[in-house]
Amino acid sequence: MDFTEDQILRYSRHIILPEVGGDGQERLLNAKVALVGAGGLGSPVGYYLAAAGVGTIGVIDDDRVELSNLQRQIAHNTQRLGTLKAESAKATWEALNSDTKVNVHAVRLTAANIRGIIGDYDIVVDGSDNFPTRYLVNDACVMMKKTLISAAVFRFEGQVIAIYPGEGPCYRCLFETPPPAGMFPSCEEAGVLGVVPGVVGTLQATEVVKAILGIGEPLRGRLLIWNALEMSFFTVKVPRNRECPVCGDHPTITELIDGERSCSTG
């Protein structure tokens, strides 16, 4: 493609990189990424993907901006209280880069609608705040063979894993079923340091960009855990579980189902 003068300037620090170049930047501009959630994780993911020139971002969120979100959800601001998070995020990211088209999906993902929504995207990023959505997104991505960059944060800690269906473990290989209701503190009880989803979402964005460019070692088969208080990163190897109910050799979950909604912190 021929870059415009503005694009040459905007993406110059990418183009210089031997691993990116004009070819890589073109791949970014042609990429389509779906974000599940425009909250603490989705905010930095969408911000960096828009800055990188990812051409299409789908943002899936049916919540509205609340004051208690703004301690960490940097896609939003005080003027947008009460507006849809998906619309607020679109305004922020398109203002950063008009090369990025943000599609608003102001709905809650369900077994009935998820295929139709994520079907248009190459890569899915999970920044959801509840287990039923997390498992629904995992199962749909496995069935549809979509690359999924999954993450979660809790208090001072976060974890990330890249799921490449058929090439490594899925979320259910790691945690086969959601924890029983009540085992995890509710959203209101849990608390999270505001920068934690910022760091972890930025790690997710890094994995998305690597996946689009086809460079480096993906976080496949490895769960990365970061602790802010210890300021320590470590990775745990996660094998694919051949008995996994969704991606194993003889899957028992062959249809998407809606789970009961409980809460973790997103």
Added chain:
Amino acid sequence: MGADFKVDRTLDVTGQVCPLTFVRSKLAIEKMAIGEVLEIIVDHRPAAVNVPRSMEHEGQTVLGVEQTGETEWHLFVRKDRQKSKQ
């Protein structure tokens, strides 16, 4: 220049400074075929050093750097590598 090669494309980036001199040169050479020669005209002194060095780093071959004026250089780069690093 003792020209035992022919120039396939000339890119004039006079008036421009680093790193855009290299950015534009890299975008130009990406579109060329292996073995073709790009001539780059620069008038920014650091670019006369930096652009050839960066091109070598990318796996291309610098055939020569010719100073044609007080602050004008012609750089000749042969494309030897199609893709950047993966």
